[in-house]
Amino acid sequence: MMNTPLSNLSFLASLPVEWQAWVKENVARGCEPEGMAAVMVRDGHFKMDLARLAIAEASGQPVARQAMRPHPRIDANSNTVQAADRSINVLFRMQSPEVVLFGNVLSDEECDALIAYTQQRLERSGVVGEADGATQIHTHRTSRGAMLQRGETELVSRIENRLAALIHWPVENGEGLQVLSYEKSNEYRPHFDWFDPNVAGPRKHLERGGQRVATIVMYLSDVEEGGGTSFPKIGLQVQPKKGCAVYFANTNAAGEVDHNTLHAGEPVERGIKYVATKWLREGEFK
Ligand SMILES: O=C(O)CCC(=O)C(=O)O
Helix, strand or coil, rough: CCCCCCCCCCCCCCCHHHHHHHHHHHHHHCCCHHHHHHHHHHCCCCCHHHHHHHHHHCCCCCCCCCCCCCCCCCCCCCEEECCCCEEEEEEEECCCCEEEEEECCCCCCHHHHHHHHHHHHCCCCCEECCCCEECEEEEEEEEEEEECCCCHHHHHHHHHHHHHHHHCHHHHEECCCEEEEECCCEEEEEEECCCCCCCHHHHHHCCCCCCEEEEEEEEECCCCCCCEEEEECCCEEECCCCCCEEEEEEEEECCCCCCCCCCEEECEECCCCCEEEEECCCCCCC
């Protein structure tokens, strides 16, 4: 089992390095914490709780342990990250919401093998029912998909270990890969991946490993037209590129869900889009 690195248990370390430096510098200068937090919210788009906790931590104040929520961490300050067996490219990174686009996550052969392996298992994808949490067929989601078990094959294990190393997050805190196939006009309309604790159905899913702290969508094919992953609240669209992956954090280090992670799989216009989605949980997913 891969242990969660201690550095994950730090609000300060969860900030981009330039903000870590800013916080340390201003704490050292004796700046007023609430004023600093306000600047972090205004200029860095951080949530107020996270800003306050990071400042408190940098000031050497005791921070309530229960307030600390381990969170994936990506070393994205150079353009390449060595993740277990593969050297992965960092193509862009934004901090709030935290979105990172990676290149070279999977080889062409790995993409093709995942598609071939799941081809006979694809079934219409569902959404989480609001009342009871059961999977429901809905017009908002028209792809077909296959849910894999963690470690189901050597290839699946290899990819899971690679992703775990890339984001410093235990393999056990991940759901099995979900391979999705979108044909012409198939889509996944705007939705959140995090479970709303105030709604009965989604709340049930929290019992099995806690919140979905982050998502990785890996593109297994190029798509001739359409099929981008869009984030309507932040005006971002990622075009599918075989072997690339988009990572986004659904919660911050204080455990707050991020409404700016609203995202959609845009309708495919031409070609077939294949993706493999990995949802990362706060705790072990059994
Ligand atoms: O198909 C996509 O681009 C996004 C997939 C997605 O939103 C999901 O699996 O949660």
